[in-house]
Amino acid sequence: MAESIAAVEIRNLVKEFKTSFRRKPLRAVDDVSIRIMPGEVYGLIGPNGSGKSTTMKALLGLVAPSAGQCSIFGRDSMKVDSRDEVGFLPENPYFYKHLSGAETLRFYGKLCGLGGRELERRVSELLALVDLEGARDRRLGGYSKGMLQRIGLAQALVQEPRLVILDEPTAGVDPLGSRQIRDLILKLRDQGITVFLCSHLLEQVQEVCDRVGIIFRGKMVREGKLEDLIAIEDQSEIVLQDASPELLNQIRALVESTPGASVVRTGKPRTTLERLFLREISEDEP
Amino acid sequence: MSNAVHISPKGSHIMRIWVIAAHTFTQLVRMKVFYFLAVFAVIAIASNFFDLPQHEGPEAVGANVLRSIKSWSLGAMTLFSVVLSVVATALLLPKDAEDRTLYTILAKPVPRFDYLAGKLLGVLLLVFVSLALMDGLMTAVLHVRTNMVVAQQVEMATAMGWPADAVASLRAETLASGPNASLQGAVFAVFLRASIMASLALLISTFSSSTLFTTIVSFLIYFIGHFQADARNIYLQAGEAGEGLFARIASLVLSMVMPDFQLFNVIDAVIEGQALPMLSLAKLTLVGMYYAVFFTFASWFIFADKEF
Numbered sequence: 378m379a380e381s382i383a384a385v386e387i388r389n390l391v392k393e394f395k396t397s398f399r400r401k402p403l404r405a406v407d408d409v410s411i412r413i414m415p416g417e418v419y420g421l422i423g424p425n426g427s428g429k430s431t432t433m434k435a436l437l438g439l440v441a442p443s444a445g446q447c448s449i450f451g452r453d454s455m456k457v458d459s460r461d462e463v464g465f466l467p468e469n470p471y472f473y474k475h476l477s478g479a480e481t482l483r484f485y486g487k488l489c490g491l492g493g494r495e496l497e498r499r500v501s502e503l504l505a506l507v508d509l510e511g512a513r514d515r516r517l518g519g520y521s522k523g524m525l526q527r528i529g530l531a532q533a534l535v536q537e538p539r540l541v542i543l544d545e546p547t548a549g550v551d552p553l554g555s556r557q558i559r560d561l562i563l564k565l566r567d568q569g570i571t572v573f574l575c576s577h578l579l580e581q582v583q584e585v586c587d588r589v590g591i592i593f594r595g596k597m598v599r600e601g602k603l604e605d606l607i608a609i610e611d612q613s614e615i616v617l618q619d620a621s622p623e624l625l626n627q628i629r630a631l632v633e634s635t636p637g638a639s640v641v642r643t644g645k646p647r648t649t650l651e652r653l654f655l656r657e658i659s660e661d662e663p
Numbered sequence: 664m665s666n667a668v669h670i671s672p673k674g675s676h677i678m679r680i681w682v683i684a685a686h687t688f689t690q691l692v693r694m695k696v697f698y699f700l701a702v703f704a705v706i707a708i709a710s711n712f713f714d715l716p717q718h719e720g721p722e723a724v725g726a727n728v729l730r731s732i733k734s735w736s737l738g739a740m741t742l743f744s745v746v747l748s749v750v751a752t753a754l755l756l757p758k759d760a761e762d763r764t765l766y767t768i769l770a771k772p773v774p775r776f777d778y779l780a781g782k783l784l785g786v787l788l789l790v791f792v793s794l795a796l797m798d799g800l801m802t803a804v805l806h807v808r809t810n811m812v813v814a815q816q817v818e819m820a821t822a823m824g825w826p827a828d829a830v831a832s833l834r835a836e837t838l839a840s841g842p843n844a845s846l847q848g849a850v851f852a853v854f855l856r857a858s859i860m861a862s863l864a865l866l867i868s869t870f871s872s873s874t875l876f877t878t879i880v881s882f883l884i885y886f887i888g889h890f891q892a893d894a895r896n897i898y899l900q901a902g903e904a905g906e907g908l909f910a911r912i913a914s915l916v917l918s919m920v921m922p923d924f925q926l927f928n929v930i931d932a933v934i935e936g937q938a939l940p941m942l943s944l945a946k947l948t949l950v951g952m953y954y955a956v957f958f959t960f961a962s963w964f965i966f967a968d969k970e971f
Contacts (some may be wrong), residue, residue, distance in 0.1 A: 434970075439970065465767060471763060635703075
């Protein structure tokens with residue numbers, strides 16, 4: 378990626394909310410800075426109420442920063458044109474229940490200036506991408522939670538944005554739906570689209586993100602490349618296939634005979650409950 | 664992704680406003696608001712039976728029923744259009760914010776003014792179509808009934824030996840009480856009043872936290888608007904108060920921000936059979952447009968800085 382302009386640039390963002398009962402304003406975001414380069418998948422993680430959604434809203438101009446600046450591809454977030462190349466999926470979106478899946482995408486497409494055959498092509502393409510072709514003409518009132526999230530993701534992509542912002546994209550979605558959304562995020566990454574997502578589901582973030590920021594009580598407490606953040610620098614891991622007990626004993630003896638080295642733990646690697654669940658239900662499928 | 668999607672440069676404001684307006688119209692139609700037309704049809708037909716017996720002469724035969732049809736129909740149009748304008752506008756904005764659909768719209772390159780103007784236009788479109796349908800029904804009922812009344816009057820006058828020119832004059836007079844341009848002007852005045860109420864409800868809903876609050880305050884202003892001109896005149900004529908500069912400025916400001924709905928009393932005059940001069944209608948249109956534009960821009964002023 379030859380572009381040098383950051384897809385997302387948040388500089389010293391502070392957001393305070395006035396409260397009726399307290400004289401002191403509530404500081405939801407406290408001096409947060411984030412820089413996301415084009416093509417990156419960035420995960421902002423933190424507990425509920427830590428300031429993740431407020432940071433995203435400030436980036437989208439839905440709230441005005443109390444201090445600091447936000448920009449998207451170099452354009453000030455408070456200006457409308459900064460949203461030309463952004464797709465946004467809010468947490469638990471409901472959308473218009475009276476519209477069908479295709480009508481929803483048409484509506485958002487038209488808002489972005491699309492029309493005619495080009496819009497129809499895009500609608501069909503997106504419905505195929507999020508696997509909702511079968512529910513194309515069904516009203517959103519009859520969609521499941523996972524389907525709503527997927528149509529939400531499709532509307533976020535309608536104008537082929539270079540940046541996609543996802544707020545808790547798998548909140549309340551079952552493991553299968555969650556996997557579909559994660560696969561879509563990985564597809565976006567392969568297409569070079571920048572993704573900025575926030576979640577408190579850490580495993581999900583670990584699977585898809587290149588870089589991660591940890592936000593707590595409005596402050597950025599840790600930020601960096603995922604592998605740097607989660608690697609235990611003074612430990613190494615070897616995973617063996619079909620190793621006999623004798624071989625394991627030999628390895629253990631070799632390590633113990635080496636000064637300064639020790640075996641911390643041996644055993645069988647475990648899959649996650651989620652992977653087990655997905656494997657089992659995919660095996661049961663006809 | 665496949666071929667790059669062409670985005671027209673920033674879209675156009677008019678296009679975006681129209682997209683939101685058309686969507687709002689569809690949304691309200693799918694909320695089955697047109698069911699009230701059945702109620703209107705019952706009112707329009709029922710008003711045919713309010714014919715008080717009068718036997719002074721042929722000219723009085725059926726006069727009441729024609730007035731009754733216009734009165735009931737325009738009354739029902741006023742009621743439906745004002746309620747629809749206020750409730751629909753008061754409902755749409757908070758609902759979008761609550762469902763977070765507003766986030767998805769404002770996260771697209773949609774200026775906040777376009778969103779507000781689109782919502783308002785959608786409601787006005789619905790009110791306009793509703794009034795047009797009600798007007799069509801009223802005109803049809805009135806047309807049929809006027810012809811029946813004319814036939815009755817002519818028959819009675821002829822039987823009483825009225826001269827031909829007097830019968831012709833009576834016929835022309837009765838036909839003037841039927842569907843005419845003034846009546847259509849009165850329906851347009853009903854639409855103008857509903858437009859003012861919709862834009863007022865839009866303004867209130869930009870800072871209100873609930874649909875109920877917006878609805879109650881809007882109706883309160885609606886009722887105040889019917890006597891604010893009287894109150895102002897009494898205040899200005901009450902001795903010293905009326906002579907002060909402050910009082911005059913306060914009165915002017917009040918007139919600028921608070922619609923005077925007494926201007927719409929021309930609708931009652933039309934029901935009574937008076938003509939609605941083009942000049943009066945033009946003046947009413949300007950007043951209606953002034954308040955609608957003023958309230959819309961005031962809404963934008965508040966909504967532009969609103970945080971979600």
